[in-house]
Amino acid sequence: MAVQAKLFRTTVFKLALAFFAFSAVGAALVLANVAYSAKTLMDRQMAETIDAEIKGLSDQYAQGGIDALARTIDRRTGEPGAALYLLTDFAGERLSGNVAALPPDVLSSPRVVEIAYRRVGDPARLHHALARIFALDGGFRLLVGRDLEEREALRNVVARALFTSLFYLAAIGAVGGFFVSSRVLRRVDAMNDRARAIMHGDLDARLPVSGSGDEFDRLAANLNAMIERIGELMAGLKEVSDDIAHDLRTPLTRLRNRAEAAMRGAEGDPAAREALAKVIEESEGLIRVFDALLLIARAEVGAAGVGMAPFDAAEVVRSVAELYEPAAEEAGFRMAVDASALAPVTANRELVGQVLSNLVENALKYGASAGGEKLVTLAVRRSGGSVEIDVADRGPGVAEQDRERVLRRFVRLEESRTKSGSGLGLSLAAAVARLHGGALSLSDAAPGLRVTLRLPEAPALPPPAKSALPPPAAPRAGARAHA
Numbered sequence: 001m002a003v004q005a006k007l008f009r010t011t012v013f014k015l016a017l018a019f020f021a022f023s024a025v026g027a028a029l030v031l032a033n034v035a036y037s038a039k040t041l042m043d044r045q046m047a048e049t050i051d052a053e054i055k056g057l058s059d060q061y062a063q064g065g066i067d068a069l070a071r072t073i074d075r076r077t078g079e080p081g082a083a084l085y086l087l088t089d090f091a092g093e094r095l096s097g098n099v100a101a102l103p104p105d106v107l108s109s110p111r112v113v114e115i116a117y118r119r120v121g122d123p124a125r126l127h128h129a130l131a132r133i134f135a136l137d138g139g140f141r142l143l144v145g146r147d148l149e150e151r152e153a154l155r156n157v158v159a160r161a162l163f164t165s166l167f168y169l170a171a172i173g174a175v176g177g178f179f180v181s182s183r184v185l186r187r188v189d190a191m192n193d194r195a196r197a198i199m200h201g202d203l204d205a206r207l208p209v210s211g212s213g214d215e216f217d218r219l220a221a222n223l224n225a226m227i228e229r230i231g232e233l234m235a236g237l238k239e240v241s242d243d244i245a246h247d248l249r250t251p252l253t254r255l256r257n258r259a260e261a262a263m264r265g266a267e268g269d270p271a272a273r274e275a276l277a278k279v280i281e282e283s284e285g286l287i288r289v290f291d292a293l294l295l296i297a298r299a300e301v302g303a304a305g306v307g308m309a310p311f312d313a314a315e316v317v318r319s320v321a322e323l324y325e326p327a328a329e330e331a332g333f334r335m336a337v338d339a340s341a342l343a344p345v346t347a348n349r350e351l352v353g354q355v356l357s358n359l360v361e362n363a364l365k366y367g368a369s370a371g372g373e374k375l376v377t378l379a380v381r382r383s384g385g386s387v388e389i390d391v392a393d394r395g396p397g398v399a400e401q402d403r404e405r406v407l408r409r410f411v412r413l414e415e416s417r418t419k420s421g422s423g424l425g426l427s428l429a430a431a432v433a434r435l436h437g438g439a440l441s442l443s444d445a446a447p448g449l450r451v452t453l454r455l456p457e458a459p460a461l462p463p464p465a466k467s468a469l470p471p472p473a474a475p476r477a478g479a480r481a482h483a
Contacts, residue, residue, distance in 0.1 A: 016173060016176060016177030016180060016181065017173070017177060019173065020169060020170060020173035020174075020177070023169055023173070024166050024169060024170070027162070027165050027166065027169065028162060028166070031158055031161060031162045031165070032162075034158065035154070035155060035158040038154055038158075039151060039154070039155070042150065042151050042154070043130060043151075046130050046146040047112045047130065047132070049083075049146065050083075050112065050130070050131070050132050050144050050145060050146060051132065053083065053144045054132060054134045054142065054144050057069060057072065057073070057134075057142060057144065058134065058136075058142075060072045061136055061142075066087075066095075066136075066138070066140060069087060069096075069136075069142070070087055070095055070096040073085045073087055073096040073097055074096055077096075077097060077098040082098065083144060083145065083146055083147075084097070084098060084099055084117070084119075084129050084131060084143065084144065084145035084146065084147065085097040085098060085099070085142075085143065085144060086098075086099040086102070086141075086142070086143035087140065087141070087142055087143075088107065088140065088141045088143075089139065089140060090138065090139025090140065092107060092141070095140075097120075097143070098119060098120045098121075099117050099118075099119065099120065099143065099145075100117075100118045100119060100120045100121075100123050101117065101118040101123065102115060102117050102143075103115065103116060103117075106131075106133070106143075107133055107141045107143065111132065112130060112131070112132045113130075113131060113132075114128065114129070114130055114148070115128070115129055115130075115131050115145070116128055117129055117131075117145075127147060127148075127149075128147070128148045128152070129145040129146060129147050129148055130145055130146050130148060131143050131144065131145025131146075132144055132145070184216075187208070187210070187216055188216075190208050191207050191208065191216075191220060194206065194207050194208065195207070198227060200437070203227065203230065203231040203234055204231070205227075206220075206224045206227065207220035207223050207224055207227075208220065209221060209224070252283055252286055252287050253283075253287065255279070255283050256279075256280050256283040256284060256287070259276045259279040259280045259283065260276075260280055262276050263276035263277060263280070308346055308347060308348055309346065309347075309348075309349065310344055310345070310346045310458045310461050311344070311345065311347070311349050311461070312342055312343060312344060312345075312461060313343040313344070313345045313347075313352065313380055313387050313389060313455065314339040314340070314341060314342060314343040314380045315339075316349065316352055316353055316356065317337065317339040317356060317378050317380050317389060318337060318339050319353070320353060320356045320357055320360060320378070321335055321337045321339075321360075321378050323357075324357070324360050324361075324364070327364065328364060328376060331364055331368075331374070332368075332374050333364055333367070333368070333374040333375065333376050334373075334374060334375050334376075335375075335376050335377075335378070336375060336376070336377045336378070337377075337378045337379075338377070338378070338379040338380070339378065339379065339380040341380065341381070341382070342461070343380045343381075343382055343387045343389075343457075344387070344457060344458040344459075344461045345387050345436075345455045345456065345457060345458050346456070346458040347436045347455055348432075348435075348436070351432045351435070352432070352436075352453075352455070354428070354432075355428065355429040355432050355433075355453060356378075356389065356391070356453075358425035358426075358428060358429060359391040359425070359429060359451050359453070360376065360378070360391060361425070362391075362425055362426075362451075363376040363391055363392070363393040363395075363449075364376060366393070366395050366396075366449075367393025367394060367395035367448060367449070368393075368394075368395055369394065369395050369396050369447070369448075372394050372395070372447065372448075373394045374394065375393070375394050376391070376392070376393050377390070377391070377392040377393075378390070378391055379392075382457060385456065385457050386438070386454050386455065386456060386457055387454070387455050387456075387457050388452050388453070388454050389452070389453040389454075389455075390450055390451070390452050391450070391451045391453075392445040392448055392449065392450040392451070393445065393448045393449055394445070394447055394448040395447075395448050395449060396447075396448075397444060397445065397447065397448050397449040398442055398449050400444075403441075403442040403443075406426055406442070407426050407427060407430045407440065407442075408427060426440070426451075429451070429453065433453055433454065433455070436455050436456065437455075437456050438453065438454045438455040438456060439454045440452070440453055440454070441454070
């Protein structure tokens with residue numbers, strides 16, 4: 001039923017339905033015009049026949065009088081397929097003919113009229129006819145007419161033809177629309193599947209081309225050329241990123257190592273040791289900023305999408321909470337974890353663990369307010385095909401108008417500028433969420449801030465391995481969140 005509903009919503013099926021509607025209206029107009037033309041022709045032919053018979057009967061009356069006219073009418077009414085005849089006297093009494101009864105005032109009309117009458121021998125049935133009244137000398141009236149059964153039969157035939165044509169047109173249109181829509185839908189679905197693969201980072205995928213040269217092939221060819229160009233740009237970006245990693249990260253690491261070696265040699269100079277410790281701390285901060293920027297860039301272009309595997313997000317949440325529990329106790333925080341239910345996801349476990357580590361570090365850094373409870377809550381739940389991971393604190397929170405802005409790179413609110421950080425933690429979390437087809441959202445924890453990481457739910461988990469993947473690296477002194 002879902003496939004049929006999708007077919008019915010396609011543009012091709014709607015166009016086929018519109019074509020059927022216009023065709024049905026056109027067929028109805030054509031058949032109605034045919035029926036009207038046939039009726040007009042038959043009425044004209046019957047009127048001409050009636051006039052010819054009246055003329056002949058008038059000649060009979062002129063030659064032999066009323067008796068000869070009555071005899072002629074009696075003879076004609078006895079013939080098969082006879083027309084309608086009625087001869088009346090000046091008082092309207094029937095003298096001869098096969099018409100038994102007429103509506104009042106019909107005999108006073110001088111032109112061809114459509115009447116209802118009852119036939120002699122069948123008085124119970126009401127018939128319809130086209131007739132003309134001719135006045136004779138002495139007040140006699142002569143009615144000559146033709147029954148309209150043939151015209152009614154033609155109208156019924158046209159009506160049946162109309163409904164039969166509409167039925168077959170609807171059936172053929174429905175089958176044709178279903179067939180054409182299904183073919184087009186298969187091509188569109190194939191293009192959508194490839195497009196989703198490309199959006200998830202597979203820049204080697206291309207939209208399918210059937211080779212027919214139609215508009216879909218032309219569109220796919222142009223999009224493939226665009227994707228080719230994007231792939232070249234992404235390859236250039238990755239190459240630049242790798243060059244930066246080689247050319248900048250290595251000198252920073254050497255600077256830190258030399259500062260550490262110099263600090264070990266300055267045992268007797270406290271001022272020099274303090275200056276070297278600050279150099280080491282700043283170099284580590286620069287390395288962390290560089291690693292975060294590089295990871296964000298790769299996540300946004302899909303290059304970090306390798307290593308996708310199904311795992312239990314609840315187990316990762318419990319591992320991160322256990323990892324940061326000593327740091328939380330040292331800072332006076334209490335950690336509450338609600339991650340007992342199974343929460344299967346297919347993702348890069350290392351990236352998800354890094355995101356949770358950043359969020360927990362942010363909560364420990366900014367989640368305390370004057371006189372408020374120092375509490376960090378981690379919770380996992382399954383909701384509508386997604387797994388939602390919440391990290392909430394009891395701090396001052398983030399104003400609603402700033403919640404979108406803090407997801408950008410290097411954005412730090414005024415109240416957080418006095419603390420260490422670079423404003424990249426939430427940006428990294430948002431980029432990782434997008435990489436996995438999920439989302440990152442901020443909301444009010446009443447009080448405090450709640451950050452929700454939403455990931456697509458996996459259908460099932462593989463059998464548990466003998467050893468779990470290692471948790472994220474433990475937090476070091478002076479190496480806190482990036483945000």
